Amino acid sequence: MEFRFSKKVSQISGAAIEEILKYAGDPTVISLAGGNPATETFPAAELGEIAQELLTKQPSLALQYNTPRGYAPFRELLTARLRDHDNIGREFDDLFIVTGGQQAVDLLTKVMCDEGDVVLVEEPSFVGALNAFRSYGAKLVGVKMEDDGIDVAGLEAALQANPNAKLFYTIPSFHNPTGITTSYEKRKAVYALCAQYGVVILEDNPYGELTFDGEKLPTYKSMDGEGIVLYCNSFSKVLSPGLRVGYAVGHKDLIQKMVDSKQTCDVHTPILNQLMTYEYLKRYDIDAAIAKMRVLYRDKCQVMLDAIEEYLPKSITHTVPKGGLFVWCDMHGDYDTREVAQYCAQRKVVFVPGCTFMVDDQAPCSAFRLNYSTMENARIVEGVKLLGEALRNFMK
Numbered sequence: 001m002e003f004r005f006s007k008k009v010s011q012i013s014g015a016a017i018e019e020i021l022k023y024a025g026d027p028t029v030i031s032l033a034g035g036n037p038a039t040e041t042f043p044a045a046e047l048g049e050i051a052q053e054l055l056t057k058q059p060s061l062a063l064q065y066n067t068p069r070g071y072a073p074f075r076e077l078l079t080a081r082l083r084d085h086d087n088i089g090r091e092f093d094d095l096f097i098v099t100g101g102q103q104a105v106d107l108l109t110k111v112m113c114d115e116g117d118v119v120l121v122e123e124p125s126f127v128g129a130l131n132a133f134r135s136y137g138a139k140l141v142g143v144k145m146e147d148d149g150i151d152v153a154g155l156e157a158a159l160q161a162n163p164n165a166k167l168f169y170t171i172p173s174f175h176n177p178t179g180i181t182t183s184y185e186k187r188k189a190v191y192a193l194c195a196q197y198g199v200v201i202l203e204d205n206p207y208g209e210l211t212f213d214g215e216k217l218p219t220y221k222s223m224d225g226e227g228i229v230l231y232c233n234s235f236s237k238v239l240s241p242g243l244r245v246g247y248a249v250g251h252k253d254l255i256q257k258m259v260d261s262k263q264t265c266d267v268h269t270p271i272l273n274q275l276m277t278y279e280y281l282k283r284y285d286i287d288a289a290i291a292k293m294r295v296l297y298r299d300k301c302q303v304m305l306d307a308i309e310e311y312l313p314k315s316i317t318h319t320v321p322k323g324g325l326f327v328w329c330d331m332h333g334d335y336d337t338r339e340v341a342q343y344c345a346q347r348k349v350v351f352v353p354g355c356t357f358m359v360d361d362q363a364p365c366s367a368f369r370l371n372y373s374t375m376e377n378a379r380i381v382e383g384v385k386l387l388g389e390a391l392r393n394f395m396k
């Protein structure tokens with residue numbers, strides 16, 4: 001049967017990524033294409049013990065249906081933690097539990113956007129979010145990224161040109177895919193612009209804790225006197241992505257609509273996973289664990305940056321992230337890194353071509369994303385060296 005798919009999903013294709021991941025599954029290929037957190041950071045023994053205890057002592061809680069908003073004591077603990085650590089949350093705000101930060105992006109779009117409404121995005125941006133916007137028929141308008149965050153004049157022009165803009169999606173710290181952090185000055189300017197034009201800021205902060213030098217800039221949500229920011233985050237990068245436990249903080253009217261909509265998606269985030277996260281936070285010092293992750297990723301990032309300096313052609317520029325999991329490289333000129341990626345994959349090294357993260361993902365793009373989070377240091381060096389050789393040959 002020929003399926004008659006909706007127009008909304010016709011714009012979404014995972015083909016480019018699947019093509020690359022096909023090679024990444026081959027153990028003889030070095031993949032710089034991933035984005036997973038390092039497995040050794042998962043507290044498997046601690047979580048195993050907690051799960052065992054929950055299932056034996058509280059099965060009627062851990063295995064029963066629960067509320068769409070999330071387990072109340074867990075919400076209270078997170079609300080207090082965000083207030084004390086990050087100055088997030090005002091009297092008009094509420095917090096609810098989502099199935100990974102990705103679900104907050106999806107639900108906010110669902111409650112805010114009719115087909116044809118505009119979502120303003122940093123360009124490049126996280127493909128999972130771009131596809132969520134596309135899946136509701138939203139029109140994406142990209143504004144280019146600079147070394148210190150979005151081009152603010154470009155954002156203002158886009159706001160002026162698109163009166164039906166509903167959302168501005170941003171990853172202000174250790175951005176995926178570029179690794180860039182938006183400066184405090186730009187955050188203030190962007191917040192003021194969005195408030196002026198009545199556009200909701202969707203602040204996605206999954207890498208915010210993974211700062212290499214301990215510096216954390218104020219979030220948009222911490223500046224949010226008018227209740228225009230929906231802040232989302234998760235435990236994916238600091239505990240386990242497989243648990244799928246995330247949270248969103250926003251004006252209570254917005255959260256209420258998102259909670260209502262969550263009921264048609266998955267009813268509630270798996271309660272066992274919420275309880276495991278909650279108990280872990282009560283029993284263990286997650287900040288100490290995060291401090292170790294910062295060092296681990298900082299060191300791996302440095303290994304990759306040194307290898308890039310040594311092995312990649314000098315004409316290729318790269319970002320120098322202060323946190324997170326990614327480095328963004330640009331070959332400049334007429335290169336289409338989709339083609340380059342195929343060429344490199346045959347030479348046993350893969351990366352993600354830049355077009356994947358663009359509003360127009362069919363147009364050629366000379367940039368690409370590298371990741372360092374899961375590999376041994378020696379393999380990072382080997383991968384970048386192979387990449388350098390392949391790129392030099394390609395560019396000849």
Ligand SMILES: Cc1ncc(COP(=O)(O)O)c(C=O)c1O
Pocket residue numbers: 035099100101102103126128171176204206233234235236241246
């Ligand atoms: C920028 C960004 N946002 C959201 C997500 C989704 O994360 P999760 O749903 O696991 O919380 C990711 C995952 O890689 C990401 O990079």
